[in-house]
Amino acid sequence: MATIIPVASFDCVVFGATGDLTTRKLLPALYYRYKDGQIPGTSRIIGASRSEMSVEAFRERARDALKRFVPARDLDEDKLAAFLDHLDYVAVDGAGDDGWEDLAAKLAERPDQVRPYYLATSPDLYGSICRNLSVHGLIGEKSRVVLEKPIGKDLKSARAINDAVGEVFPEEQIFRIDHYLGKETVQNLLALRFANTIFERLWTADVIDHVQITVGETVGVEGRAGYYDTSGALRDMVQNHLLQLLCLMAMESPLTLDANSVRDEKLKVLRALKPITPHDVQAVTVRGQYAAGAVDGKPVQGYRADLGGETESRTETFVALKLEVQSWRWAGVPFYIRTGKRLPQKLSEIVVQFRASPFSIFPAESFGREPNRLVIRLQPEEGIKLEVMTKDPGPGGMRLRPTNLDISFEETFKQRYPDAYERLLMDVVRGNATLFMRRDEVEVAWAWADSLLKAWADRPEPPRAYPAGSWGPTAAIALIERDGRTWHEEMH
Numbered sequence: 001m002a003t004i005i006p007v008a009s010f011d012c013v014v015f016g017a018t019g020d021l022t023t024r025k026l027l028p029a030l031y032y033r034y035k036d037g038q039i040p041g042t043s044r045i046i047g048a049s050r051s052e053m054s055v056e057a058f059r060e061r062a063r064d065a066l067k068r069f070v071p072a073r074d075l076d077e078d079k080l081a082a083f084l085d086h087l088d089y090v091a092v093d094g095a096g097d098d099g100w101e102d103l104a105a106k107l108a109e110r111p112d113q114v115r116p117y118y119l120a121t122s123p124d125l126y127g128s129i130c131r132n133l134s135v136h137g138l139i140g141e142k143s144r145v146v147l148e149k150p151i152g153k154d155l156k157s158a159r160a161i162n163d164a165v166g167e168v169f170p171e172e173q174i175f176r177i178d179h180y181l182g183k184e185t186v187q188n189l190l191a192l193r194f195a196n197t198i199f200e201r202l203w204t205a206d207v208i209d210h211v212q213i214t215v216g217e218t219v220g221v222e223g224r225a226g227y228y229d230t231s232g233a234l235r236d237m238v239q240n241h242l243l244q245l246l247c248l249m250a251m252e253s254p255l256t257l258d259a260n261s262v263r264d265e266k267l268k269v270l271r272a273l274k275p276i277t278p279h280d281v282q283a284v285t286v287r288g289q290y291a292a293g294a295v296d297g298k299p300v301q302g303y304r305a306d307l308g309g310e311t312e313s314r315t316e317t318f319v320a321l322k323l324e325v326q327s328w329r330w331a332g333v334p335f336y337i338r339t340g341k342r343l344p345q346k347l348s349e350i351v352v353q354f355r356a357s358p359f360s361i362f363p364a365e366s367f368g369r370e371p372n373r374l375v376i377r378l379q380p381e382e383g384i385k386l387e388v389m390t391k392d393p394g395p396g397g398m399r400l401r402p403t404n405l406d407i408s409f410e411e412t413f414k415q416r417y418p419d420a421y422e423r424l425l426m427d428v429v430r431g432n433a434t435l436f437m438r439r440d441e442v443e444v445a446w447a448w449a450d451s452l453l454k455a456w457a458d459r460p461e462p463p464r465a466y467p468a469g470s471w472g473p474t475a476a477i478a479l480i481e482r483d484g485r486t487w488h489e490e491m492h
């Protein structure tokens with residue numbers, strides 16, 4: 001078990017304290033960090049939302065949330081009771097004037113605490129919450145503001161949010177969350193590339209044929225149809241999570257691990273992404289929308305029925321793209337990325353497909369000239385697998401077959417994998433922004449997404465229907481097979 005170093009004592013104000021994110025992710029993450037002794041006993045987690053509620057009632061809600069979202073084996077009654085004692089609550093109207101004096105009075109009790117303000121609200125409120133924090137004198141050197149996605153729905157709205165927040169917080173105090181960056185295996189990508197000599201030297205167009213990034217989900221839109229229908233998979237997943245994974249895959253070595261060095265390198269990748277134009281949108285993109293089908297053996301309805309019978313929606317729930325990073329390192333290496341709801345598996349992985357050996361000395365009947373493949377599995381069953389060719393044992397002659405050098409993190413480290421939010425929340429308290437997005441990154445990613453959204457909007461055809469429980473429309477398979485390549489799972 002790794003040594004846990006406690007963070008500084010803090011007062012974390014969570015706006016949107018009764019919302020889904022707080023219930024499902026933030027409270028469980030803070031509970032685990034408390035249970036492991038990382039949160040000092042003088043810290044407070046102050047829920048803030050419009051509802052009038054007593055502290056006791058808020059603690060009861062939190063107890064229910066933890067019982068639902070933390071596995072029973074990790075819920076120690078004493079620790080749970082002690083954790084709940086650190087919870088406080090104030091009714092504050094993020095958009096108006098009510099409650100701010102109460103919040104100010106509460107925070108004034110402990111003026112020296114680190115103060116993360118977590119905005120787990122609708123982004124419409126980010127500007128007014130920040131203004132209020134400033135008007136009430138609640139921003140100091142030890143304050144930080146944490147912004148959840150979506151940061152806008154296009155470049156213009158993202159700029160407006162960034163301007164409003166930037167008016168009162170300097171960039172170093174703004175922590176834009178992309179929770180994929182907090183996932184253990186995503187950070188492992190940095191370790192794999194920059195703590196080993198063997199891979200980095202092969203990380204070029206000379207040796208790599210192409211890269212695949214898949215983020216598949218089995219869930220549909222759940223209770224978020226209202227938000228999702230104005231967003232779609234490109235805004236919800238690609239503009240942030242998938243592009244961030246692509247950046248970590250493709251970036252040059254940063255000078256150090258400090259926030260700006262890493263973010264400078266990611267930014268260069270985003271700038272090198274070839275914009276998708278109306279001219280090539282048909283050839284390099286596929287949009288899909290799930291229709292009725294079956295997931296995990298259970299019948300499920302289609303997206304439009306999930307919206308309550310809305311028949312006109314053209315929102316995409318699946319995207320497959322062929323991307324190009326225009327740089328010396330990556331010239332000619334396609335990055336195929338895809339993500340979707342209601343796919344057969346919850347699976348996130350990055351596949352690096354190396355080129356085939358240029359020539360085979362083995363006889364044709366030896367079966368084998370499979371190119372090597374590196375599979376970085378982000379979830380579930382986190383791990384890294386390198387497929388190499390080996391000789392089939394026995395006297396039957398020189399027959400080859402692919403075999404795996406396989407590291408399963410669970411088996412190797414035999415410990416619970418912390419949720420991304422645990423790491424990210426502690427980084428906020430520590431003031432370490434390496435795993436958070438800087439303003440320019442978000443805006444360059446939006447500029448790229450905007451050109452694709454525009455190209456799609458100009459097309460007459462709607463997204464292609466795919467049955468729930470499949471890997472998207474068949475056109476997504478054609479997208480990669482046209483190039484003589486195959487999506488990873490289809491090979492098995």
Ligand code: BG6
Nearest residue numbers: 149179217219236237241348379
């Ligand atoms: C969120 C998206 O950012 O990421 C959701 O808004 C998506 O639509 C979720 O389900 C996926 O995250 P994870 O960690 O479950 O892969």
